[in-house]
Structures are given as C-alpha cells and as structure tokens.
Amino acid sequence: MPSRRERANAIRALSMDAVQKANSGHPGAPMGMADIAEVLWRDFLKHNPANPAFANRDRFVMSNGHGSMLVYSLLHLTGYDLGIEDLKNFRQLHSRTPGHPEYGYTPGVETTTGPLGQGLANAVGFAIAEKVLAAQFNRDSHKIVDHNTYVFLGDGCMMEGISHEVSALAGTLGLGKLIAFYDDNGISIDGEVEGWFTDDTPKRFEAYGWQVIRNVDGHDADEIKTAIETARKSEQPTLICCKTTIGFGSPNKQGKEDCHGAPLGAEEIALTRAALKWNHGPFEIPADIYKEWDAKEAGVAVEAEWNQRFAAYSAAYPELANEFVRRMSGELPADFSEKASAYIAEVAAKGETIASRKASQNALNAFGPLLPEILGGSADLAGSNLTLWKGCKGVEADDAAGNYIYYGVREFGMSAIMNGIALHGGFVPYGATFLIFMEYARNAVRMSALMKKRVIYVFTHDSIGLGEDGPTHQPIEQLASLRCTPNLDTWRPADAVESAVAWKFALERNDGPSALIFSRQNLDRQTRDQAQLADITRGGYVLKDCAGEPELILIATGSEVGLAVKAFDKLTEQGRNVRVVSMPCTSVFDAQDAGYKQSVLPLQVSARIAIEAAHADYWYKYVGLEGRVIGMTSFGESAPAPALFEEFGFTLENILATAEELLED
Numbered sequence: 001m002p003s004r005r006e007r008a009n010a011i012r013a014l015s016m017d018a019v020q021k022a023n024s025g026h027p028g029a030p031m032g033m034a035d036i037a038e039v040l041w042r043d044f045l046k047h048n049p050a051n052p053a054f055a056n057r058d059r060f061v062m063s064n065g066h067g068s069m070l071v072y073s074l075l076h077l078t079g080y081d082l083g084i085e086d087l088k089n090f091r092q093l094h095s096r097t098p099g100h101p102e103y104g105y106t107p108g109v110e111t112t113t114g115p116l117g118q119g120l121a122n123a124v125g126f127a128i129a130e131k132v133l134a135a136q137f138n139r140d141s142h143k144i145v146d147h148n149t150y151v152f153l154g155d156g157c158m159m160e161g162i163s164h165e166v167s168a169l170a171g172t173l174g175l176g177k178l179i180a181f182y183d184d185n186g187i188s189i190d191g192e193v194e195g196w197f198t199d200d201t202p203k204r205f206e207a208y209g210w211q212v213i214r215n216v217d218g219h220d221a222d223e224i225k226t227a228i229e230t231a232r233k234s235e236q237p238t239l240i241c242c243k244t245t246i247g248f249g250s251p252n253k254q255g256k257e258d259c260h261g262a263p264l265g266a267e268e269i270a271l272t273r274a275a276l277k278w279n280h281g282p283f284e285i286p287a288d289i290y291k292e293w294d295a296k297e298a299g300v301a302v303e304a305e306w307n308q309r310f311a312a313y314s315a316a317y318p319e320l321a322n323e324f325v326r327r328m329s330g331e332l333p334a335d336f337s338e339k340a341s342a343y344i345a346e347v348a349a350k351g352e353t354i355a356s357r358k359a360s361q362n363a364l365n366a367f368g369p370l371l372p373e374i375l376g377g378s379a380d381l382a383g384s385n386l387t388l389w390k391g392c393k394g395v396e397a398d399d400a401a402g403n404y405i406y407y408g409v410r411e412f413g414m415s416a417i418m419n420g421i422a423l424h425g426g427f428v429p430y431g432a433t434f435l436i437f438m439e440y441a442r443n444a445v446r447m448s449a450l451m452k453k454r455v456i457y458v459f460t461h462d463s464i465g466l467g468e469d470g471p472t473h474q475p476i477e478q479l480a481s482l483r484c485t486p487n488l489d490t491w492r493p494a495d496a497v498e499s500a501v502a503w504k505f506a507l508e509r510n511d512g513p514s515a516l517i518f519s520r521q522n523l524d525r526q527t528r529d530q531a532q533l534a535d536i537t538r539g540g541y542v543l544k545d546c547a548g549e550p551e552l553i554l555i556a557t558g559s560e561v562g563l564a565v566k567a568f569d570k571l572t573e574q575g576r577n578v579r580v581v582s583m584p585c586t587s588v589f590d591a592q593d594a595g596y597k598q599s600v601l602p603l604q605v606s607a608r609i610a611i612e613a614a615h616a617d618y619w620y621k622y623v624g625l626e627g628r629v630i631g632m633t634s635f636g637e638s639a640p641a642p643a644l645f646e647e648f649g650f651t652l653e654n655i656l657a658t659a660e661e662l663l664e665d
Helices: 004-022 028-043 065-078 084-088 118-137 155-159 161-172 201-208 221-231 266-276 287-293 296-316 318-329 336-350 356-370 411-424 435-451 478-483 496-508 530-538 559-573 586-590 594-600 616-623 641-647 652-664
Strands: 059-062 149-154 178-184 211-217 238-243 374-378 404-406 428-434 456-460 489-491 514-517 541-544 552-556 578-582 608-615 628-632
Touching: 004 028, 004 065, 004 084, 004 266, 004 287, 028 065, 028 149, 028 178, 028 221, 059 065, 059 118, 065 084, 065 149, 065 287, 118 149, 118 161, 118 178, 118 318, 118 411, 118 435, 149 155, 155 161, 155 178, 161 201, 161 411, 201 211, 201 238, 211 221, 221 238, 296 318, 336 356, 336 496, 336 530, 356 374, 356 456, 356 496, 374 411, 411 428, 411 435, 428 435, 435 456, 435 478, 435 514, 478 489, 478 514, 478 608, 478 616, 489 496, 489 586, 496 514, 496 530, 530 541, 530 586, 541 559, 541 594, 552 559, 552 616, 552 652, 559 578, 559 608, 559 652, 586 594, 608 616, 608 652, 616 628, 628 652
Parallel strands: 059 149, 149 178, 178 238, 211 238, 374 404, 374 428, 428 456, 456 514, 489 514, 552 578, 552 608, 608 628
Antiparallel strands: 541 578
16 A cells, blocks of 8 residues: 555646646645645545535635645645646646646636745635534534635745634634644745744734644644644644745755745756656656545545534524525525515615715625525725625624624725635625725736636725825726726616616625725715616616707716706707716626617717826727817825815816817817
C-alpha cells in the first residue's frame, strides 16, 4: 500500500509537470502543502466527487490561488470529472484548469481565488452561511446542516488587510466550523519575508478570538492529523500554523523564491523525481496510488447517509424541508414576482417624494417578509444606508438564527464575505456602504461579477448631493467604474418607483450581481403610465415625450431626472420637441434589442444631452460627438447640496443654455 508521502508526492509530481508543460505557473505552494492536503482530503474532507454540489459537503478554499495545481491535482486524484488531459491543458485557452481556480470552470472548485486574502474572506462567508442556515433549519436531533469550511492560505494572504477584517469578525461570530491552514514557509515573490513581514501571526489570531495551533510540522502527517482533530472540536475558528518548505522535494529550489512562480525546469524536475523516489514519467500516476486517492465510493456513501437523514427530517418537518430545497436551489418563492409587482404599483399610486435610500428601505420592508433567504448587512452605516427593515434580527455568536450581519467598518471584508455566502447557497446577501467606499470593496465587487453570483450591493450617498462631507465622501468616477464592469448591473433610480423596480430586478436576477445606487436627498416623484412602468425593467425608457419626433433628447439618471423633467417643461413651453429618457440601468438597456433601443434613442436625433452628477466621460457613448454631457470633470467641494449643484452646473438654467447652444448648432 502506498505511504502517505507517496500519495502526497502524486500531488507534487502532477503540479510540477503541469507547470512545466504550460511553461508558467506556481509549483512551490502545491509542493509545499501536499502533505497537509493529503491528510485533510483523505482523512477528513466530506465530499462527493460524483456530485460536487452535494448540499452538506465540506467546503475547501485555496486562498493562495496561485497554487491552483494543488486543487486540480486533488480533484483529479479523488475522482472528480477532471481528467489527466485537463491537467495537461493547464493554463491554456478555454481549459478547465485555468491559472487560478475559477468558479464554474472546474467541478469541485468552490470559489474563484487569486487576489490574495479574498479566499479567506469567502471562507468566512461559507462558515457564516453554514452557521446561520443551521440555526434556521436544524431541529432537535435533525442536523441537516453540519459541515466544515477548510481554507489554505499563505503569507501573502496574511499580509493583505482583508485578512484582518474578516478574521476579526469570524472570531466575534464564533465560527467554529472554520478551519484555516497557514502555509508558513517564509517565502513570497520578493524572497524571504522576514524583511517585510514579522508579525506574530499566532498572537494576532488569538487576539481575534481564534483557537491557534502553533508550530505544526506541515510535512508530518501525524502532527497535521492531530491538529485537525483538535480544530474540529473548537467552538471558535481555528488557525493551524504549518511550518512548510516551499517547493518541497526540489533539491536546488526548495525553500527559495525561485520555485514560487516559475517552472522548475526539466533538469530540476528530474532531480526532484529522484529525490522524492518518484520513478514515473510526466503525468503518470500508478494504479495503486489512484486507488488510494479515489473518493468516489466513499463520497456516494456520505451523501447517501445524509439523504437518509434528510428523509427523516422531511417526514418530521415537511414544510421546512421543502423550504430548504427551494432556498438551496436559488429559486425565489413562486408568488414573489406577483407580490413584488403589486407593491411597485402601490408605490406608483402613492407618489411619494423621498430619498431613494428611504425608498430602498421601504422596498426591503415590503420584500423582506416574502424572502427568508435575504441576509443583509451594512459596513457600520445602517442608519445612513437604511438597510435595516422591520423584520431584521442580528446574527450573533450565540444566536445565529438572524437575517442581518453587523459587519462593522469592513467594506472590503463585507463584500468578499457576501461572495462566500452567495456561493454557499441558501441566501441572497445584500450589504451596504456609501458609494465612495465602494473603492475599498472594488476587487470583491469585481469577483462577484466574475463569478456571476447573486450579490446585491447597496451604495448610498450617490453624488455631490451628499453635501457638506465634501470631496472625500462625494463619488465622481465610481459609477463609471461600476458600469464598465462586465456582468454587473448598476441601477441609479430616479424615484421611489424606480428604486422598488431595481430591488425586484436585483432579487430576481440569478446570473450576476447588482449595485443599487441611492441618494441621500429627496427625489422628485415622477408620473408614469402602465407601459412606462413596465419599461423601467428595460434599463432605459421614455419618461416624457413630445407629440412628434424629438429634436432634442435629455438623458438622465437618479436625482438629475427631476432636473431633466423641469427642463423638458420649459423647453416644451418654448415650442421645442423634447424627449426625456430615464436611464436607471445602462447595462440592462444595452442588452435590449436594437428595435427597442432605436425607439428610445432614435439614431436620427443627434441633439442629445446627458445629465448626471458623476463623471461626464461615460455618457459620450449615448450622446455621441455631437451631443453634450453635463457631468463632473473634477472632484467636488464641501458645501450644502444646493450650492454644489449650482456650482457644478446642475441647474435648470445651464441645461436650457446647453440645449439652446446645441439646437442652434
């Protein structure tokens, strides 16, 4: 029977061979962490290669995602649908083994990692989801939600600030099912980390409230196994500090930065094979080692045992069981769309003039009771973002059955945690901060879009209209950045009706994230007929129109729609044929058919003015070279909002003057 080291060496061999064949990649981490992975995956990990989506599986995250060949080797060896040809195609175009693990590309990969630290944050999200779901669904002796989240991370993850944000929260929330393995090899790309990373990491995590297991030999299977057994008994998250040698087995490169991010080279690979006593060719795994790694039969048995438990649970709690299945499938309640549409009609009939952040809270109060799967939160701004609704209950370490997370001032951590929650299943997460602080969260927002997960970002205080807090808090370029992000729908509603529609659209969308952009100040109510109300969901629509073909089109979003309508009224009085287009979501509008887009923005009408209190450049795609944009080209100032709108040209007078100039041309 192959020894543990021989089984681990299979990971090392596949990893160095794949990196060598691709002529790029990172062999060091997979070779260094292979012994840890062998113990975890063979002795503890609960999973089913035949069904990677098994609901009660353990989640495994490779936060140091550059070591992707470790994950691919494990998935291949244990029996997932990932063949040896896939490994040979590592890092090639359209392969199932991309350079960093990507959710949706490879069966068994739980999340996309690569930007360091975010895998740890995702893992915290997985663990939160497990704890909350267990509190909501488990009953008496029926524990249908009961699994661990394991995460590998390296020095780079530890250096990233997000590791502080999420680890501190994990300790506060008592996430005992979260177990992290710190690959403490002392090496990063620039060399030995002692020149720039001298933190007492164990003390740091003890201060967060974690159980810390120090000085584990990452190449000693017995020490690793004992550490995992200890970790699994804890009611707090656990950090297992593993001393490892990067590139373990390479005679000339192990322990050096040389093996971090480059192939070992043919000569060194030959020497490594000899040093490891691995007498097999490239990508060659002996049958007896495959047999030892194969987890298909055990995986089927694990899932079958859970299915029996779930059948007993279904008999005892049929409604809860049906609800669990629905939520894990990602389907909203069958009557949600109808009830949400009825609420939108009520909002339209009521016609309130309120801030869109308040309209957002009203929508949450309407939709929240219909959706037990929503799991909200705010980065210490609940009273300003207005994300708390009447049915909110905080998630706590000793009572996790709530539906709201107080994230604290952790915008990046919050956003990456939400990605983990969405990936876990059973929840639709939303989280809020000021739009300007999207900058802190930017990469996590990008990762939501890359993975096409239903995560809802609530960004309030959307422009210079927030006023006296000044340019440090006034977003200018953020809307353009969000709108240019593939797969992300960014909504900036003009009033309470568009706000409710934006929430409904984001909740029903299951193929990507949404950013909902709301104002601090009150917004004018707009009147619409039924056709216009329906057209809001098309991202852009004609809000006000003339009898014949327009000679001028005003395009606006958010608070500036009200200003465009005032200009419409004045210009109409002057005998001009004017149209107002409200464009709450440019990506949704851009996805419409050509006929609809032509009906809203006819190509023959070149006189166009876009009006938005954000960066001007984005809007030239809609107004063209002959049009005008009334927008921001500088940072804001500190002053009351009315003074700022006047200072930067968001006035009726400026729109009229711009229209006159354009029409004269």
